[in-house]
Amino acid sequence: MRSNSNKKTGAAFETRRGFSLNNKFRLVTGAVLRSKIAGYRRFLLVACGFLPVFFLSACCTPKGVYIQKMKNRSYRLMVNGKPYIVKGVCYNPIPVGKNHEYDWWGDPNKPWIVDGKLMKEMGVNTVRIYQVNEDPQKVKQVIGDLYNLYGIRTLLGDWLGFWEYPCPFYGDKKFQEKVTQHVLEMVRLYKDEPGVLGWILGNENNYSCLGHVNPWSSPEVDKEPDPQKQKNIRAKIYYSFVNEISKQVHQIDPNHPVGLGNGELVGLDSAAKFCQDVDFVACIIYRGKTFGNLFKSLQMTFDKPLLLAEFGADCYDAYLKKEDQNMQAFFLQSQWSQIYENLAGNKKGAGNCLGGTIFEWTDEWWKHNSDYPEGWAQHDTQSSWSNGSYYYDIRAEGNKNMNEEWFGIVALSPQLEPATAPGAAESINKRIPRKAYYVIREFWKNPNYDARHKKKSSRGKK
Amino acid sequence: MKKLLVVLMALALLSPVMAGAEDKAAGPKEFVVYLDKNAKDNHYIPSGWMGDYGDIKMNDQAAENPHTGTSSIQFVYSAKKSQTQGWAGVYWQNPANNWGNKKGGFDLTGMTKLTFWARGAKGGEVIQKVMVGGIKGTYPDSAMIEMGPIELTNTWKQYTVNLVGKDLSYLNGAFGWTITSDMNPDGATFYIDDIKFEADPDLKPEGKKAQGMPFYVYADRSSVVNHFIPSGWMGDYGDLKFESSSKEDPYLGDTCIKIAYSGKATQGARWAGIFWQNPANNWGSVDAGYDLSKATKLTFWARGAKGGERIEEFKVGGIMGEFSDSDSATIGPVLLNKEWTQYTIDLKGKDMSYIIGGFAWSANVDNNPDGATFYLDEIKFE
Numbered sequence: 001m002r003s004n005s006n007k008k009t010g011a012a013f014e015t016r017r018g019f020s021l022n023n024k025f026r027l028v029t030g031a032v033l034r035s036k037i038a039g040y041r042r043f044l045l046v047a048c049g050f051l052p053v054f055f056l057s058a059c060c061t062p063k064g065v066y067i068q069k070m071k072n073r074s075y076r077l078m079v080n081g082k083p084y085i086v087k088g089v090c091y092n093p094i095p096v097g098k099n100h101e102y103d104w105w106g107d108p109n110k111p112w113i114v115d116g117k118l119m120k121e122m123g124v125n126t127v128r129i130y131q132v133n134e135d136p137q138k139v140k141q142v143i144g145d146l147y148n149l150y151g152i153r154t155l156l157g158d159w160l161g162f163w164e165y166p167c168p169f170y171g172d173k174k175f176q177e178k179v180t181q182h183v184l185e186m187v188r189l190y191k192d193e194p195g196v197l198g199w200i201l202g203n204e205n206n207y208s209c210l211g212h213v214n215p216w217s218s219p220e221v222d223k224e225p226d227p228q229k230q231k232n233i234r235a236k237i238y239y240s241f242v243n244e245i246s247k248q249v250h251q252i253d254p255n256h257p258v259g260l261g262n263g264e265l266v267g268l269d270s271a272a273k274f275c276q277d278v279d280f281v282a283c284i285i286y287r288g289k290t291f292g293n294l295f296k297s298l299q300m301t302f303d304k305p306l307l308l309a310e311f312g313a314d315c316y317d318a319y320l321k322k323e324d325q326n327m328q329a330f331f332l333q334s335q336w337s338q339i340y341e342n343l344a345g346n347k348k349g350a351g352n353c354l355g356g357t358i359f360e361w362t363d364e365w366w367k368h369n370s371d372y373p374e375g376w377a378q379h380d381t382q383s384s385w386s387n388g389s390y391y392y393d394i395r396a397e398g399n400k401n402m403n404e405e406w407f408g409i410v411a412l413s414p415q416l417e418p419a420t421a422p423g424a425a426e427s428i429n430k431r432i433p434r435k436a437y438y439v440i441r442e443f444w445k446n447p448n449y450d451a452r453h454k455k456k457s458s459r460g461k462k
Numbered sequence: 463m464k465k466l467l468v469v470l471m472a473l474a475l476l477s478p479v480m481a482g483a484e485d486k487a488a489g490p491k492e493f494v495v496y497l498d499k500n501a502k503d504n505h506y507i508p509s510g511w512m513g514d515y516g517d518i519k520m521n522d523q524a525a526e527n528p529h530t531g532t533s534s535i536q537f538v539y540s541a542k543k544s545q546t547q548g549w550a551g552v553y554w555q556n557p558a559n560n561w562g563n564k565k566g567g568f569d570l571t572g573m574t575k576l577t578f579w580a581r582g583a584k585g586g587e588v589i590q591k592v593m594v595g596g597i598k599g600t601y602p603d604s605a606m607i608e609m610g611p612i613e614l615t616n617t618w619k620q621y622t623v624n625l626v627g628k629d630l631s632y633l634n635g636a637f638g639w640t641i642t643s644d645m646n647p648d649g650a651t652f653y654i655d656d657i658k659f660e661a662d663p664d665l666k667p668e669g670k671k672a673q674g675m676p677f678y679v680y681a682d683r684s685s686v687v688n689h690f691i692p693s694g695w696m697g698d699y700g701d702l703k704f705e706s707s708s709k710e711d712p713y714l715g716d717t718c719i720k721i722a723y724s725g726k727a728t729q730g731a732r733w734a735g736i737f738w739q740n741p742a743n744n745w746g747s748v749d750a751g752y753d754l755s756k757a758t759k760l761t762f763w764a765r766g767a768k769g770g771e772r773i774e775e776f777k778v779g780g781i782m783g784e785f786s787d788s789d790s791a792t793i794g795p796v797l798l799n800k801e802w803t804q805y806t807i808d809l810k811g812k813d814m815s816y817i818i819g820g821f822a823w824s825a826n827v828d829n830n831p832d833g834a835t836f837y838l839d840e841i842k843f844e
Contacts, residue, residue, distance in 0.1 A: 226797065227794075227797065228793065228795055228796060287782060288786070289784075292786060292788060293788055296813070297812070300811040301811065388745050388781065388786075389782035391747065391783050394745075394747075394783070
């Protein structure tokens with residue numbers, strides 16, 4: 001409807017222009033003047049006829065953020081009626097010397113002002129934040145600054161009580177109620193912030209159903225002697241719970257999509273049965289240079305759009321024991337290339353990808369040993385886990401090649417640089433973009449992924 | 463007319479030179495690895511003995527029924543596990559005994575295949591695999607290509623290793639073979655002759671073809687249809703005892719697999735497991751494996767020695783590396799019965815087009831504080 005009205009408007013404009021040119025060198029006689037006035041009248045009539053179309057078109061342009069299902073099980077994210085590719089980063093700007101408990105939201109130096117500028121220059125349009133601060137004013141400040149100054153939107157998340165002591169009792173009604181209210185409070189507080197892009201429920205909580213991380217149980221689970229069936233019962237409980245939250249979020253906020261934060265595709269066969277009310281899957285994936293069959297596999301098991309909510313590569317070679325920015329840039333470029341291949345409209349891929357948020361924006365120096373405050377000011381080079389997909393340094397001792405403190409595409413220096421926020425009194429750690437920052441910046445400028453689009457362009461030139 | 467004669471004479475004079483230049487550009491059509499003992503064209507020496515080298519006897523002047531020339535090489539493999547390895551093999555190297563510690567070898571760019579002739583003394587002898595390249599060290603071979611297993615017949619037969627598209631710029635280990643006691647429990651006597659590289663311009667690259675079903679991971683100890691090797695020991699590998707030829711009540715055939723997991727946490731991991739890989743020890747660093755796209759499930763039979771042993775996971779695929787498995791599928795935890803029970807891993811909708819990790823299991827101490835002994839048999843894709 002909108003494109004039709006544009007076409008007709010275009011035609012009317014051409015008519016008017018033709019009239020004017022044809023009469024450019026004529027003497028303006030009375031007859032000509034009458035004819036001209038008559039012409040103007042015709043134009044006004046035509047234009048007025050289309051005014052309602054304009055008006056309706058403007059009114060009907062869907063506001064807010066939603067996901068559009070297209071043919072061939074493709075999906076695309078729409079923001080205020082326009083397609084939106086999530087070009088994002090996970091954002092948790094903990095300064096050198098602090099740990100995860102540090103309240104960066106309340107930092108008077110407002111590191112997000114410096115970061116937002118760098119992000120904008122790179123082409124980042126989205127940040128993913130795992131959990132909001134308890135102070136709504138601080139949260140609104142961050143979301144507002146990023147959006148108003150740089151046009152960067154925010155995906156807000158909630159851990160769903162995953163790190164609660166002693167474990168997340170997803171089968172317990174009181175626990176469920178507490179977590180649900182926490183999420184709904186977030187939605188009520190921020191749903192009208194123009195910078196909000198959507199909600200992500202949980203992160204890798206599904207692993208707790210397998211008992212791998214933060215294992216939990218319930219009377220229903222305990223009754224079942226077969227451990228495989230126990231796993232299925234936990235998955236049913238967990239995904240049903242997330243589904244219920246998702247429904248309630250939609251009731252409060254119909255203008256933003258709700259994502260299911262999920263480690264790999266584990267458990268999504270259960271999600272397909274019990275969690276149909278989420279709008280997209282926000283997957284955490286570390287598969288090295290390729291996502292493999294991730295996109296098609298999701299389509300087969302749980303046909304929902306996919307956001308790569310956490311992926312990336314560290315930049316420390318644990319085998320050669322030195323920083324390797326090339327390695328990180330190589331993996332990230334390969335990963336983004338696959339993300340673009342699987343966006344809607346690209347025939348090469350599955351068409352179900354919405355984009356991704358790289359893990360992560362800046363390094364976090366506290367991560368290797370979070371209980372050792374002196375370590376928070378040291379950039380530890382010990383690797384903490386193994387992943388053969390990042391094969392350059394897999395020959396490291398014990399095959400441990402993943403360096404948690406080196407995932408940033410922007411390095412932090414212990415050296416300080418002036419904060420640029422108005423009224424900032426102090427300084428922040430100097431930001432030093434790594435090679436991946438520049439490589440992905442260039443990739444986003446020219447992803448060169450859509451052969452169909454290229455053909456169209458060349459036809460246009462002819 | 464004079465001009466024409468001059469041109470014709472010039473062409474006549476130049477044509478042999480041009481023909482020579484063409485020959486030079488085309489390069490040699492073959493490059494001999496080994497023909498006969500002391501043959502002047504031999505470029506490599508069968509010096510790289512591996513594994514249970516004490517189980518191998520070599521007669522490089524076997525005069526009885528050579529394929530060509532006056533002799534072939536006879537290998538007698540006793541399967542006695544002299545060095546307790548359970549396998550043995552020989553590499554043809556240049557220079558002799560070069561395990562990549564010195565510069566040697568040849569640039570064989572332009573060759574597209576390696577051919578050799580082989581026969582068994584009786585027929586039915588199983589060569590686990592033959593290799594071209596693959597020697598590592600300071601001066602590593604530029605490629606590693608494997609083929610096998612090969613079941614020999616008692617008459618000469620030519621075998622071909624396709625090398626199209628491979629980087630053959632440096633090959634110190636031109637050719638090698640390995641054999642296992644599992645596949646040849648009573649040993650094997652076999653003959654090899656006329657090993658050479660050839661430049662065949664019409665040969666196409668060997669694409670992976672979708673394997674027919676059923677496709678075995680493990681059928682029986684010495685079965686030629688076993689396609690994966692239980693080489694990927696994980697976690698507390700010191701806690702594991704593995705027997706691929708247990709005769710304790712196999713489900714089918716002569717043998718089954720017996721695994722004893724002590725649960726002592728020898729390496730401190732508190733869990734252990736084994737991956738069946740192709741080739742052995744391939745954690746995704748070697749482009750190999752099989753296209754199992756036709757598989758819709760993997761089935762296997764299992765039983766516990768006592769019943770109640772808990773296996774956390776049985777798995778297909780999931781090895782991640784430079785050449786990762788194309789997908790993975792799991793079942794578990796599984797409490798084993800004392801009686802043989804068939805289990806199925808559903809592969810419908812999975813991408814099985816590239817599988818190097820054919821099968822795996824893992825168990826932990828927490829759920830098996832006294833360890834676990836269990837048996838596996840008839841592991842196959844269907």
